[in-house]
Amino acid sequence: MKRDHELEGIIKEPRRYTPVRYISDIENVNFIPRDEIERLKRVTRVFPFRSNDYYLSLIDRTDPNDPIRRIVIPDESELDESGTLDPGQESSFTVAPGCEHKYTNTAVLLSTDKCGGICRFCFRKRLFIDDTKEASRDISPGLKYISEHPEIDNVLVTGGDPLLLSTKRLKDIIEKLMAIPHVQIIRIGTKMPAYNPFRITDDPKLLDFLNEANASNCQIYMMTQFNHPREITPEAEEAIWRVRESGCRVHNQTPLLKGVNDNSEVLRKLANRLSYIGVTPYYIFQNRPVSGNRAFKVTLLRGIKLIEDSKKKISGLAKTARYILSHPLGKVEILGVKDGHFFFKFHQSRYKENLGKFFSCPVVESAYWLDDLEIPEDIRGSQSRASFA
Numbered sequence: 001m002k003r004d005h006e007l008e009g010i011i012k013e014p015r016r017y018t019p020v021r022y023i024s025d026i027e028n029v030n031f032i033p034r035d036e037i038e039r040l041k042r043v044t045r046v047f048p049f050r051s052n053d054y055y056l057s058l059i060d061r062t063d064p065n066d067p068i069r070r071i072v073i074p075d076e077s078e079l080d081e082s083g084t085l086d087p088g089q090e091s092s093f094t095v096a097p098g099c100e101h102k103y104t105n106t107a108v109l110l111s112t113d114k115c116g117g118i119c120r121f122c123f124r125k126r127l128f129i130d131d132t133k134e135a136s137r138d139i140s141p142g143l144k145y146i147s148e149h150p151e152i153d154n155v156l157v158t159g160g161d162p163l164l165l166s167t168k169r170l171k172d173i174i175e176k177l178m179a180i181p182h183v184q185i186i187r188i189g190t191k192m193p194a195y196n197p198f199r200i201t202d203d204p205k206l207l208d209f210l211n212e213a214n215a216s217n218c219q220i221y222m223m224t225q226f227n228h229p230r231e232i233t234p235e236a237e238e239a240i241w242r243v244r245e246s247g248c249r250v251h252n253q254t255p256l257l258k259g260v261n262d263n264s265e266v267l268r269k270l271a272n273r274l275s276y277i278g279v280t281p282y283y284i285f286q287n288r289p290v291s292g293n294r295a296f297k298v299t300l301l302r303g304i305k306l307i308e309d310s311k312k313k314i315s316g317l318a319k320t321a322r323y324i325l326s327h328p329l330g331k332v333e334i335l336g337v338k339d340g341h342f343f344f345k346f347h348q349s350r351y352k353e354n355l356g357k358f359f360s361c362p363v364v365e366s367a368y369w370l371d372d373l374e375i376p377e378d379i380r381g382s383q384s385r386a387s388f389a
C-alpha cells in the first residue's frame with residue numbers, strides 16, 4: 001500500500017504499541033503541566049477523560065493548539081453549559097432499551113457506553129455524563145423490535161464504540177442481526193481505527209468473523225470517524241486495509257470542528273487521504289450544539305465556504321461527503337448559499353412529507369444550527385428549538 005507523501009512529521013512505518021495502555025486519569029498524562037492538570041480535573045469531573053498511549057503519541061506537544069490534542073485533551077471551555085445534552089433529541093426515538101428508530105429503514109443499537117477515547121466534542125456525551133442507561137448490555141428487546149419491523153433493512157451498531165466490546169460479544173450481536181431476514185446491511189460505527197488500530201490488526205478472530213459475515217447474506221459497513229488527516233497513521237492504514245480485505249465497505253464521517261479541521265486544506269487532505277486508503281468520505285456533520293461544545297463551533301456560512309474550498313483541488317472520488325445537519329426533524333443536507341439564502345434538502349426525515357424536500361432560509365451570519373434560522377413553518381411543524389444561545 002502506498003504511504004502518504006503529503007504528511008510530514010508522522011512516523012512512516014507501523015509501530016508496535018500493543019497492548020495499548022488506556023489512561024482515564026488526566027493526572028497520568030505526563031506532558032501536561034501540574035497547574036493545568038489541576039484546572040482540567042474540574043472539567044473531567046463533569047465530562048470524563050479517556051485516551052491511550054498510542055493516541056496521545058500523535059499529539060504535537062510543542063503546539064498548545066494541536067488538533068489531535070483538541071480532540072481528546074479536556075479544555076476548560078467545556079464548562080460552558082450553553083446548549084443541551086441531546087439537541088438531536090436522539091433519546092426520544094428510543095423504542096426499546098438501547099434501540100432507536102427514527103428513519104423508516106434504519107435502526108440504531110447503542111451497544112455500549114465505552115469508547116477507545118472520549119472525544120471532547122462528543123454528540124453523545126450524555127452517555128458518559130448522565131446515568132442514562134440509553135446504551136444497553138441486553139440488546140434482546142432491541143432485536144425483538146427490529147425483527148418485528150420488516151421495513152428495517154439496515155442497522156447501525158454504535159455506542160459508545162462497539163469495537164470496545166469483546167469480539168465474542170460483537171459477533172453474537174451481529175450474528176443475531178444477520179439471522180433477521182429483512183436486515184441486509186449492518187453498520188459498525190467506530191473511531192477505533194483512529195484511537196487504537198491495534199484493536200483490529202491484532203485480532204484475527206475479529207477479521208475472520210467479518211470475512212465470514214460478508215460472505216453470507218449481509219454486507220457489513222464500517223463507519224469510521226477520522227477527524228483529521230494526522231489520525232491516518234501507518235497503523236490506521238493497516239487496520240483499514242485488513243477491514244477492507246475482510247470484505248467490509250468503509251465510510252468515514254466527521255463533524256466539522258473549530259481548531260481541528262476547520263481549514264479547507266486540512267479538509268482537502270483528509271478527503272484525499274481517505275480516498276487513497278479506500279475509505280469513502282461520507283458525511284461531514286455540523287457538530288451538534290451539545291453542552292460544552294461551543295469552542296468547536298463553526299458557523300454554517302463558514303462551514304459551506306470551507307467545504308466548497310476544500311473540494312476545489314480534489315478528484316470526484318474524494319468529493320463524496322455530504323455536509324449534513326442531524327436535526328430532530330431529520331438529516332438535512334446543507335447545499336449552499338446564494339442571493340442571501342441558505343439552501344437545504346432533507347436527506348432523511350422524521351416525517352414522510354418532508355423527505356427529499358428543498359427549502360431555503362434567509363442567511364443569518366452567526367447561524368450555527370437550523371434553530372438559529374427562520375425555517376419555513378411547513379417544515380418546522382411543532383419542533384422545539386435548540387441552539388447554543
Ligand code: SF4
Pocket residue numbers: 114115116117118119121122123124125159160161190191225
Ligand atoms: S467515538 Fe463517538 S461516541 Fe465515542 S466519544 Fe467519540 S464521538 Fe463520542
